[in-house]
Amino acid sequence: MNIVIQKFGGTSVSSRDMRAYAIAHIEKAVSQGNSVVVVVSAMGRAGEPYATDTLLSLIPDTDEASLRDRDLLMSCGEAISAVVFGSMLRSFGYEVTVLTGAQAGIRTSSDYSNARIETIDPSRILEELQASRIVVVTGFQGMTKDGFITTLGRGGSDTTATALGVALNAAWIDIFTDVNGIMTADPRIVDGANKLERVTYNEICNLAYGGAKVIHPRAVELAMQKNIPIRVRSTMSDDEGTLVTNEMPFLEARVTRDRILTGVTHTTNLTQIKVSSPSGERGFQSIVFQTVAKAGISVDFFNVTPNVVVFTVPQNKAKEAENLLTALSLHVDMVPNVAKVSAVGAGIHGVPGVMARIVQILTNEGIEILQSADSNTTIWCLVHEEDAVQAVRAIHNQFDLQTKGGV
Numbered sequence: 001m002n003i004v005i006q007k008f009g010g011t012s013v014s015s016r017d018m019r020a021y022a023i024a025h026i027e028k029a030v031s032q033g034n035s036v037v038v039v040v041s042a043m044g045r046a047g048e049p050y051a052t053d054t055l056l057s058l059i060p061d062t063d064e065a066s067l068r069d070r071d072l073l074m075s076c077g078e079a080i081s082a083v084v085f086g087s088m089l090r091s092f093g094y095e096v097t098v099l100t101g102a103q104a105g106i107r108t109s110s111d112y113s114n115a116r117i118e119t120i121d122p123s124r125i126l127e128e129l130q131a132s133r134i135v136v137v138t139g140f141q142g143m144t145k146d147g148f149i150t151t152l153g154r155g156g157s158d159t160t161a162t163a164l165g166v167a168l169n170a171a172w173i174d175i176f177t178d179v180n181g182i183m184t185a186d187p188r189i190v191d192g193a194n195k196l197e198r199v200t201y202n203e204i205c206n207l208a209y210g211g212a213k214v215i216h217p218r219a220v221e222l223a224m225q226k227n228i229p230i231r232v233r234s235t236m237s238d239d240e241g242t243l244v245t246n247e248m249p250f251l252e253a254r255v256t257r258d259r260i261l262t263g264v265t266h267t268t269n270l271t272q273i274k275v276s277s278p279s280g281e282r283g284f285q286s287i288v289f290q291t292v293a294k295a296g297i298s299v300d301f302f303n304v305t306p307n308v309v310v311f312t313v314p315q316n317k318a319k320e321a322e323n324l325l326t327a328l329s330l331h332v333d334m335v336p337n338v339a340k341v342s343a344v345g346a347g348i349h350g351v352p353g354v355m356a357r358i359v360q361i362l363t364n365e366g367i368e369i370l371q372s373a374d375s376n377t378t379i380w381c382l383v384h385e386e387d388a389v390q391a392v393r394a395i396h397n398q399f400d401l402q403t404k405g406g407v
Contacts, residue, residue: 001129004029005173007039007139007161010051012176012235013081014044019088021235022176026089026134034171035129037164039139040085041157042077052077052140067112071141071151074113075100078138078157086136095133099124101160102143104135105167108150115150117142117159120167137164155216162222162230172229175215180234181242182207182214184263184401189389192402196262198243200346203262206378210342211267220244260354261345261399266388270300271318272335272370275309275325284330285309291324301340301371301382310371312338312382338370339388341381343395349376361398367391 008022029036046053052074059065079100086098105121128135139157142150152159158175165173180195182204187193201224208217214232223230233241277284288309292299297320302311313321318334325332348354358379362369367390371382383391
């Protein structure tokens with residue numbers, strides 16, 4: 001049995017016309033002899049009646065509902081979507097079984113609103129597929145061992161799709177959205193941004209962590225466990241979109257290296273925090289990170305030296321972090337309204353001078369670099385938020401990403 005997973009996001013199931021486009025993709029996969037598992041998100045986006053954010057708005061922030069109860073409420077959007085989608089599929093003459101995340105065998109941790117998938121028992125899905133039925137599964141949700149419904153956090157439907165793909169040993173996973181694949185940069189801010197035909201798992205993870213919102217990095221990491229190909233595609237097009245897979249085949253390796261960068265993205269709404277100990281206390285670095293961790297504040301882009309610790313936090317957590325650290329008699333400097341610009345590409349590895357080139361590009365643009373770091377596939381630069389779009393455009397243009405292949 002050749003199993004494929006097809007995930008449709010909120011815009012892809014928001015109307016009858018969009019659902020018809022989605023069903024056309026399912027029909028094509030079935031006609032090719034595949035068994036299809038469909039994962040759906042809640043219908044539409046914030047403001048539309050059954051979107052997750054709309055459902056959450058029914059409970060004021062001051063309400064006493066527990067996180068567990070909120071998960072129950074949020075799961076309703078996917079349940080509605082799955083039933084509506086399954087009903088329309090039946091009208092096209094298909095045998096369909098609709099399953100919740102729990103019925104599909106997804107067991108999670110009890111971290112409500114951000115649960116992690118712990119195990120999947122795919123036996124129920126396999127029974128339905130063997131009976132020649134299309135299986136529609138609610139994305140974004142699972143169940144604890146105690147029987148409580150949980151949700152998987154941002155990008156949860158992507159995570160459901162790839163986790164099921166791993167459990168079912170799927171041939172591939174299609175992530176359908178409202179864009180025609182993964183782009184070299186956000187086309188809303190960069191003229192000439194190109195669709196990428198193929199990227200590696202590591203590249204797309206770094207693009208996603210850097211701010212690109214086409215697919216959640218946790219979902220990619222799951223697919224990478226079994227090297228299951230992912231295609232990021234448009235619901236309204238037959239184009240095969242962007243293929244996400246392992247390292248490029250040998251014949252393409254030279255092209256990949258010539259294309260030093262794959263894409264450029266950015267993350268905003270950050271504050272840079274610099275912490276030092278006026279008394280010169282040794283080991284203060286550990287105290288800094290333990291303090292913010294206990295408060296549930298996520299830190300990123302950190303540099304640790306004997307005298308100074310530098311990191312970023314989300315803008316809305318900056319004041320809380322400052323108060324906690326100054327209460328420990330530590331010296332704290334903050335730079336608000338900063339952005340992390342990420343230049344991603346498998347071709348960076350082993351190529352000298354890439355960082356020097358990026359620094360020169362930003363210097364020529366008059367953009368101050370507040371902090372930098374690098375890995376085998378990514379170079380990060382922290383800049384003032386007002387300079388972020390200019391930085392993305394400059395790097396994109398100077399590496400000729402507007403030309404397919406780039407340099």
